Amino acid sequence: MxxxxxxxxxxxxxxxxxxxxxxxxxxxxxxxxxxxxxAPARLTLADRWGGWKxxxxxxxxxxxxxxxxxxxxxxxxxxxxxxxxxxxxxxxxLRRELGGIDAWILVLDTKGINVWCAAxxxxxxxxxxxxxxxxxxxxxxxxxxxxxxxxxGASGVAAHEVKRQTGFNVVWGPVRARDIRPFLAHGMRAxxxxxxxxxxxxxxxxxxxxxxxxAMKYFLLILAAWxxxxxxxxxxxxxxxxxxxxxxLGALLIGTLAVPVxxxxxPVRSFALKGWLIGMLWALGIGIAQDLDAALxxxxxxxxxxxxxxxxxxxxxxxxxxxxxxxxxxxxxxxRPIAISALAGILLLLGGxxx
Amino acid sequence: MQMRYLxxxxxxxxxxxxxxxxxxxxxxxxxxxxxxxxxxxxxxxLDSCMECGACRLNCPVGAIEVEAGVGCAYAxxxxxxxxxxPQCGGEPEACC
Numbered sequence: 369m370x371x372x373x374x375x376x377x378x379x380x381x382x383x384x385x386x387x388x389x390x391x392x393x394x395x396x397x398x399x400x401x402x403x404x405x406x407a408p409a410r411l412t413l414a415d416r417w418g419g420w421k422x423x424x425x426x427x428x429x430x431x432x433x434x435x436x437x438x439x440x441x442x443x444x445x446x447x448x449x450x451x452x453x454x455x456x457x458x459x460x461x462l463r464r465e466l467g468g469i470d471a472w473i474l475v476l477d478t479k480g481i482n483v484w485c486a487a488x489x490x491x492x493x494x495x496x497x498x499x500x501x502x503x504x505x506x507x508x509x510x511x512x513x514x515x516x517x518x519x520x521g522a523s524g525v526a527a528h529e530v531k532r533q534t535g536f537n538v539v540w541g542p543v544r545a546r547d548i549r550p551f552l553a554h555g556m557r558a559x560x561x562x563x564x565x566x567x568x569x570x571x572x573x574x575x576x577x578x579x580x581x582x583a584m585k586y587f588l589l590i591l592a593a594w595x596x597x598x599x600x601x602x603x604x605x606x607x608x609x610x611x612x613x614x615x616x617l618g619a620l621l622i623g624t625l626a627v628p629v630x631x632x633x634x635p636v637r638s639f640a641l642k643g644w645l646i647g648m649l650w651a652l653g654i655g656i657a658q659d660l661d662a663a664l665x666x667x668x669x670x671x672x673x674x675x676x677x678x679x680x681x682x683x684x685x686x687x688x689x690x691x692x693x694x695x696x697x698x699x700x701x702x703x704r705p706i707a708i709s710a711l712a713g714i715l716l717l718l719g720g721x722x723x
Numbered sequence: 724m725q726m727r728y729l730x731x732x733x734x735x736x737x738x739x740x741x742x743x744x745x746x747x748x749x750x751x752x753x754x755x756x757x758x759x760x761x762x763x764x765x766x767x768x769l770d771s772c773m774e775c776g777a778c779r780l781n782c783p784v785g786a787i788e789v790e791a792g793v794g795c796a797y798a799x800x801x802x803x804x805x806x807x808x809p810q811c812g813g814e815p816e817a818c819c
Contacts, residue, residue: 487777523775523780523791525781684796688753689728691774699799699803
């Protein structure tokens with residue numbers, strides 16, 4: 369990673385922030401004062417490639433656009449003003465919905481974080497919105513005193529405070545950018561389904577890659593240690609090495625892929641238990657298929673479900689419906705049992721007879 | 724399919740005496756947790772509440788209480804180890 373990218377972009381005007389691909393930066397003329405640039409409603413191949421990469425966790429922390437005011441199409445003083453985050457994926461998902469619409473996009477400095485996460489941390493927040501309205505010279509470009517914010521920004525922005533301090537009305541837009549067109553067409557009213565956050569299979573799969581990549585980093589470490597262990601003369605064996613690797617990989621995939629995919633159909637609400645249940649089926653399956661002896665079977669039953677349970681519990685961070693109080697309760701209930709079970713499992717497996 | 728988290732755990736509370744029935748909480752709630760009965764906001768579906776805090780922040784009369792925060796296990800565990808509030812990711816500005 370180049371050093372300059374590590375600099376926090378807290379000032380929001382850092383020169384390291386490249387404009388998004390295809391975005392024309394305006395010269396600093398009187399007419400364009402405060403304007404960052406114009407953004408086409410069409411995404412380029414480079415935009416799509418960049419979006420795909422961040423879904424896999426590549427360069428996710430520095431996928432940003434410069435905060436400020438952008439023009440989509442040929443907006444005038446009567447055009448709508450849409451507000452979003454400076455995570456480029458968020459910005460792109462909004463502007464690609466605006467084909468044929470003349471609009472302003474006000475991009476807040478959320479440190480490259482998406483609207484919902486940033487709202488949760490307050491960076492997509494009341495203060496930043498008020499600051500950005502002033503910094504961008506928005507009043508010079510629009511006679512409207514209405515801002516359309518994504519509904520999920522509401523955990524960071526207090527609409528009545530924005531009104532009180534700036535005179536701008538906040539209208540809560542739809543949850544998803546793809547509903548912005550019907551929202552505008554119906555006089556800025558969102559149908560009930562546009563107000564609901566969902567977590568469909570497609571949406572679950574979209575957040576899986578990042579979790580998968582993280583888990584694979586741990587897997588490579590485990591694999592390295594496991595390889596060394598199996599090089600010990602008289603202890604290691606190819607069969608043991610392969611079986612142990614496959615069993616561990618399976619437990620990781622259960623927590624990061626199988627649980628997210630099967631989420632609504634696993635008949636318990638606790639995420640740790642969801643992971644534990646599927647992990648237990650996996651461990652039993654291996655035990656039966658490989659005809660493991662008592663020590664190894666017990667070790668597998670203790671270790672593998674614990675690994676899956678931990679990763680499944682960790683997936684609560686990517687969901688759209690779990691609460692912090694709930695996750696706290698799960699951690700209080702399950703963190704210790706998971707750790708003890710995993711440790712006991714490892715001891716049994718290492719001390720047991722040849723796999 | 725609507726998924727719900729742990730039963731009867733969410734910390735959402737609405738003070739009916741303060742509520743003025745403006746329904747902004749219903750607008751910002753992403754899980755349709757709240758409904759209006761006799762011009763008062765009431766909790767319709769507590770188990771769907773994810774404690775995002777949007778209703779509390781946007782209630783103009785402070786009638787709503789909810790412990791909003793980072794709901795990710797890794798962040799909470801990091802916070803516990805560090806003896807502080809839940810911490811996201813590796814960098815202070817990062818998120819889960």
